[in-house]
Amino acid sequence: MAAGPGEDRQESSARSVIDRALTIIGTFQGGRARQTLSEISRRTGLPIATCHRIVQRLTEWGALERDGESKYRIGLRLWEVASLAPRSVGLQRIARPYMLDLYETTGYAAHLAIREGTELISIERFQSPRRPARRPLIGGRYPLHATAIGQVLLAHAPADVQEDVLSGELPAFTSRTYRDRETLAGVLAEIRRNGYAISDRQVDAVHIGVAAPVLGADGAVIAALSLALTQQDVDGKNMIHLVRLTATSISRALGAAGFESS
Numbered sequence: 001m002a003a004g005p006g007e008d009r010q011e012s013s014a015r016s017v018i019d020r021a022l023t024i025i026g027t028f029q030g031g032r033a034r035q036t037l038s039e040i041s042r043r044t045g046l047p048i049a050t051c052h053r054i055v056q057r058l059t060e061w062g063a064l065e066r067d068g069e070s071k072y073r074i075g076l077r078l079w080e081v082a083s084l085a086p087r088s089v090g091l092q093r094i095a096r097p098y099m100l101d102l103y104e105t106t107g108y109a110a111h112l113a114i115r116e117g118t119e120l121i122s123i124e125r126f127q128s129p130r131r132p133a134r135r136p137l138i139g140g141r142y143p144l145h146a147t148a149i150g151q152v153l154l155a156h157a158p159a160d161v162q163e164d165v166l167s168g169e170l171p172a173f174t175s176r177t178y179r180d181r182e183t184l185a186g187v188l189a190e191i192r193r194n195g196y197a198i199s200d201r202q203v204d205a206v207h208i209g210v211a212a213p214v215l216g217a218d219g220a221v222i223a224a225l226s227l228a229l230t231q232q233d234v235d236g237k238n239m240i241h242l243v244r245l246t247a248t249s250i251s252r253a254l255g256a257a258g259f260e261s262s
Helices: 005-026 037-044 048-061 076-082 086-106 148-155 159-167 181-194 236-256
Strands: 064-066 072-074 109-116 119-126 141-143 197-200 207-215 221-230
Touching (some): 048 064, 086 119, 086 221, 086 236, 119 148, 148 159, 207 236
Antiparallel strands (some): 109 119
C-alpha cells in the first residue's frame, strides 16, 4: 500500500532533522574542536533557534558535550560509536606499534591514511613536538593528488575514482603540485610499478613525503603509510626502504588478523 501524503510529510521531516543533525556534527571537522552555538549556526546556515533545538538533543544523547565556557565539542558517546568502525579503528590499532617504531627510528612524522571516495582520511600519526605541523589532522579529509600518501591511495583506487580525480580540478598548493591529467596519470603508473611514492614539496615549500601501500588479508590496498621529510633530512633512499618495510610489516599483521579491504 502506498504511503499517504501525511506519511510522506513525516518521513521528509524526519529526514530533514537527521540531515541537519549530521550537518551540525560535520562542523567539528577541520580542526574545530570547540564551537559556540552561534558559530555552529553560522557554519550550518541554520537559524539559531533551530540550531539550538538540535544541538540540545544531540547533547542529551551524548553526541555533543557543553563545557564551562558554553562551547560545544564532540561527545564521548559519539567516540564510543565510532570505535566500532573496524575499517579505521581496527587498522589503527594494528598499525600503531609499527608506526611508533618507524617514528622512533627515524625521528620523522609518520602518517597513516585511508581513502574515502576522492579524498583521503587521516587516521593516525606520530610526530615530534619539536617539529609541530598543522596537517594532517586525525580525522581530517584531504585531496589525493598532492601528497605522497594520497598518490599511493589514488594509484591503487578503482578506475572510476582515478578518472574522477584526473578529470576534475587539481588545486595547486605550491608551484610543484601536479596540475595536469597526463602528468599525474604517469606518476600513478610509476607508483604502481615502483611500490612507493615521493611528493617533493607539493603541499608546502618544506616537506617531502615518502609513502607506500598497506595491504589487507585479501591483497588489496586498504591504506597508505608515509614519512614527512625535509630537504635537510638525510638518506632519502633509506627512508623509502624503511617506509616500505614498515608498510609490509603492517600488511603482514593485517593478513594474520584476517583484516580485509571491505
